[in-house]
Amino acid sequence: AQSVTQLDSQVPVFEEAPVELRCNYSSSVSVYLFWYVQYPNQGLQLLLKYLSGSTLVKGINGFEAEFNKSQTSFHLRKPSVHISDTAEYFCAQNTGGFKTIFGAGTRLFVKA
């Protein structure tokens, strides 16, 4: 069955430090991958997406993710985080069907 695993439920990090939020997806013929962010008391918005082509995907707010087929991973990274990056981050996968599956989410805490 299709599943998305976010390996860390919470990630605390100091401001200006680098961060990586890990995501593993289910192997499939067609794979479309997404990262969404949910700021406190707000809805989800798209950070970035991988559909095809270059395995390094750049998104908004300085985030990027790398599609790794051999490891079935799509980890999200940022070289230097800000307090304002504190939010919940969701990895999601669609295999070309009707349903997008979301991971359980990773709560990023950025400390001063």
Added chain:
Amino acid sequence: GAGVSQSPSNKVTEKGKDVELRCDPISGHTALYWYRQSLGQGLEFLIYFQGNSAPDKSGLPSDRFSAERTGGSVSTLTIQRTQQEDSAVYLCASSLGPPNTEAFFGQGTRLTVV
């Protein structure tokens, strides 16, 4: 409208009552999803509508939950005989339809069953 609109934004109801949650998707979006987000939990898929196709109801947790989409636009999620474990934020999202496109989310309806 400019975005996905959900109403009400907050709903408090007594255990055993029925509730209806409404979602207005972005105009022209043929795909519509309902998800549930419980406190401290991830997103739980509930139901998916795509155009005139039969909806994917595989995520509905019990037969107390149902949803419809009228005219391919507005959707209503109905929970009958609410229970305390139904308390959660119910999120609606819409997309253009092809499965590899971005889903746009509403702000959600926070349901509290007392």
